[in-house]
Amino acid sequence: MQCGGAEKPFKGLSRHGTSITVLKRGVNETLPVSWRFTETPYNVPMPESKPLVAVIMGSKSDWDTMRNAVETLDELGVPNEARVLSAHRTPDATAEFARSAADRGLRVIIAGAGGAAHLAGVIAAHTWLPVLGVPIQSKLQGLDSLLSTAQMPGGIPVGTLAIGEAGAKNAALLAAAILATSDDTIRQKLEAFRNKQAEAVLAAKLPT
């Protein structure tokens, strides 16, 4: 299998993060490109995974919604990080986060905000990474958040999900689907999630 122009060294590794030294046939070898373990061979320690997805929210008060994104990413085994950053209250820190995100190894950013929800758009303006916006339920039932997040002028896209918890969960599933186009382990986890969900629907019993 080819990945980024380099041949996959052996089963159980995928490309991510910095280069690592592994025990192969009893000999320490430094791999020519950056790979990380997706399975754990009995004789090789599991290196710490770098976050691939960032879950950003405009306020700590958004956590009850955005935790659904983090929990879904965790369930799918997608390495992630979460933090509060505000387009309005911490504009410099938000821009700095977005500008450095790709170089830190992040591949998708999920941004949840409520009210005049500019966070996802501001982040998208500072990075080429795909940005998924989650409109937080607000005093206007989240319609203000939805329109503020979705109605980006042409040129800087924000992929906007549904208002509230469903949107947060779906943002994580969509982030995983984006990563799954180049990561077989995440693809398998996503397929298993879908199968389990379908089984639960088919097994549903209605009250008699």
Ligand code: RP5
């Ligand atoms: C937005 O303002 C946040 O994303 C949050 O949804 C909303 C209210 O924030 P707090 O006043 O609760 O901190 O920036």
